Amino acid sequence: MAGLIFLAAVVAFLLFCIWLSKTIGNLVPNAAWRGAVKVGIFLALLAAPFVDEVIGKYQFEALCKANGIERADVSKAQGKRVRLEVGEPLPLYGTIMPGVIKEWLYKDAERNEIVIHHKGYSASGGWLMRYTPVSMGAHHPMLFPGGCPIDYLDRDTIFSKNSITLVN
Numbered sequence: 001m002a003g004l005i006f007l008a009a010v011v012a013f014l015l016f017c018i019w020l021s022k023t024i025g026n027l028v029p030n031a032a033w034r035g036a037v038k039v040g041i042f043l044a045l046l047a048a049p050f051v052d053e054v055i056g057k058y059q060f061e062a063l064c065k066a067n068g069i070e071r072a073d074v075s076k077a078q079g080k081r082v083r084l085e086v087g088e089p090l091p092l093y094g095t096i097m098p099g100v101i102k103e104w105l106y107k108d109a110e111r112n113e114i115v116i117h118h119k120g121y122s123a124s125g126g127w128l129m130r131y132t133p134v135s136m137g138a139h140h141p142m143l144f145p146g147g148c149p150i151d152y153l154d155r156d157t158i159f160s161k162n163s164i165t166l167v168n
Contacts, residue, residue, distance in 0.1 A: 056097030064148030077115035
């Protein structure tokens, strides 16, 4: 059933793109340019729903590289036992795709001071995934995992290299 809904949405979108490109293309007074304009408009309409996904992918990758666990300073936590506190999700501004940001704080278990701090980002998906039946109820991006919630494998590798023990 979900496949039929997806197929119907794709066919409806293609028919709409064809109709709109013909309608706008026929307004071009120069007959020599009419065909090229129609093809250009059709291709632009096909790409339009994915533009925010592509831009969002690069924005979230840049945020993750700049502020993720891989960039966190773990020197103060070497050889210590730490507790994890994850902050409340807050809206993320300045990105093409809506998302949330969470603060990840690792505190020294004995002194309760912050020894590692990094951020996790999650995206809600692009326009196509939020406002059309293509998403089938799952509002996650199509082109990437949806931000950089902490990669536990990376964290565990970093912690084992630095003799950091997580206690919760």
